[in-house]
Amino acid sequence: MSVTPLSLQAAMNGVAEEVDEAFDRLLALPGDPRDPLYAAMRHAAIGGGKRLRPLLVRASADIFRVDPARSLRAGLAVECMHVYSLIHDDMPCMDDDDMRRGRPTVHKVWDEATAVLAGDSLHALAFEVLAEPECHPDPFVRSELSLALAIAGGPSGMAGGQMMDIAAEQQTFDLPTTTRLQQLKTGALISFSIEAGAILGRIPAEHRTPLRGYARDIGLAFQIADDLLDVEGDAANTGKAVGKDAAAGKSTFVSLLGVERAHQQANLLVDQAIEHLSTYGPEADLLRAIARYIVERDR
Amino acid sequence: MSVTPLSLQAAMNGVAEEVDEAFDRLLALPGDPRDPLYAAMRHAAIGGGKRLRPLLVRASADIFRVDPARSLRAGLAVECMHVYSLIHDDMPCMDDDDMRRGRPTVHKVWDEATAVLAGDSLHALAFEVLAEPECHPDPFVRSELSLALAIAGGPSGMAGGQMMDIAAEQQTFDLPTTTRLQQLKTGALISFSIEAGAILGRIPAEHRTPLRGYARDIGLAFQIADDLLDVEGDAANTGKAVGKDAAAGKSTFVSLLGVERAHQQANLLVDQAIEHLSTYGPEADLLRAIARYIVERDR
Secondary structure (H helix, E strand, O other): OOHHHHHHHHHHHHHHHHHHHHHHOOOOOOOOOOOHHHHHHHHHHOOOOOOHOOOOOOOHHHHOOOHHHHHHHHHHHHHHHHHHHHHOOOOOOOOOOOOEEEEHHHHHHHHHHHHHHHHHHHHHHHHHHHHHHHHHHOOHHHHHHHHHHHHHHHOOOHHHHHHHHHHOOOOOHHHHHHHHHHHHHHHHHHHHHHHHHHHHOOHHHOOOOHHHHHHHHHHHHHHHHHHHHHHOOOOOHHHHOOOOHHOOOOOOOOHHHHHOOOOOOOOHHHHHHHHHHHOOOOHHHHHHHHHHHHHHHHH | OOOOOOHHHHHHHHHHHHHHHHHHHOOOOOOOOOOHHHHHHHHHHHOOOHHHHHHHHHHHHHHHOOOOOHHHHHHHHHHHHHHHHOOOOOOOOOOOOOEEEEOOHHHOOOOOHHHHHHHHHHHHHHHHHHHHOOOOOOOOHHHHHHHHHHHHHHHOHHHHHHHHHHHOOOOOHHHHHHHHHHHHHHHHHHHHHHHHHHOOOOOOOOOOHHHHHHHHHHHHHHHHHHHHHHHHHHHHHHHHOOHOOOOOOOOOOHHOOOOHHHHHHHHHEEEEEEHHHHHHHHHHHHHHHHHHHHHOOOO
């Protein structure tokens, strides 16, 4: 592969920097009583974070030679959704986390009301970013992006997965139900990110099968890796508390498969994901490198 | 005017019934562990509520002879946003309300986590409803609706107004700042509702000035009437606690103007709103009747 670990790192850093700059512009303080709302959004959104989702948009869009300014915008929208979900998920009534990305969470620095409103605001901004004409000159593309993101974020996607995650504290889920939970909770936004590249490239839905297969596989691999980090990881690297799922008695891929089989399964999924890309040449090398990275990362 | 109080009531009932049916279809239980999420959304969204915003979309769209199925869909989207904001706003960390529309609030029947996720889910569904091709065959219209709703709901609109409302508990706002707060908190979604009719009717932005003037005036009149109901109203009619703003020491139009001047101001705004519609004939009679209703309602 032409994408070395070093050039993957360079691509990640490049996207992360662009996302930070875009958030800095999007979330400029208005200089009125809403300033704490914007400050809370900035705290959660700027600096830190792997920016995996914007990187996936970029890598997918690059296959179809999409203008990087457009893939950045779609990446910014999905990152707005991701950050909003983290803010709400960290609240005391949800996962009750005090630390995120190595910093105190929004409701710890401000309060719960500000956390609710900062999440809600980023949620709305995600759709504002996609619906603006600057996103793409073709309104059909903008509309298709909005529809895909709304489905990925709503009760048939991320929010539905989070509801299942709450139910998982009360009942023991088997492997198929846990897989479905994770496909909704984290898989839906990851799949959106990869699909967004094809939408921006005006690739008809019937020609997106390889990318959808890739997305499904790395989405699951990502979650298995996350569950492994929760067991084997280091709070200093991950920037958040570890061992929480086991403490809550939740079914995870690790509790269901054991550590060794979970590692095997994650690697198998990555091989399979890369297999799906065989119709593409070197233009998909960044997607291939991201698949490997997903199971090898330590945060 | 050709719209009598009786025919206004008939129009309200008709829209309310259509909105309930549409929510019933949109929020059908999936029959899996997400059922409590859908049940919570149904509890908050179906039955009760004046459905003022969908009625405004219908009344505005009717001027431009828009297919009622389309104005219902845009009305459903804005009602998704309104209901999501009520669910979050009722939470203990926000307004801490136990009753809404005469029924216990979502976090009382379920819990706070379900309230967060039910609100987030309705928020995403609002944009799903607008971005689906069934909303309007022209993707430019869908995209314009999404953009307008995102701005009206986000930090430059409703969420920003709610943040100002929280700040109002700590500091005394003057009349201009209170006006600005209310223009964001409740005015933005009301303005969207009226604008949506013009967007669906493909009326160019430069020809929407009369409707925007009407929207601005009834938005403020609505809030003044709400503040008056909080002072003079009856919990049995309004279906929620009254006297809360005074207890929280918040600046309201009533605390700033006094009861009598608040009534005068609301009536003046309604006259002015109707004045803006002078370019329209009887096709705007429903909008005129809604303006009168807004200050005369008892809930």
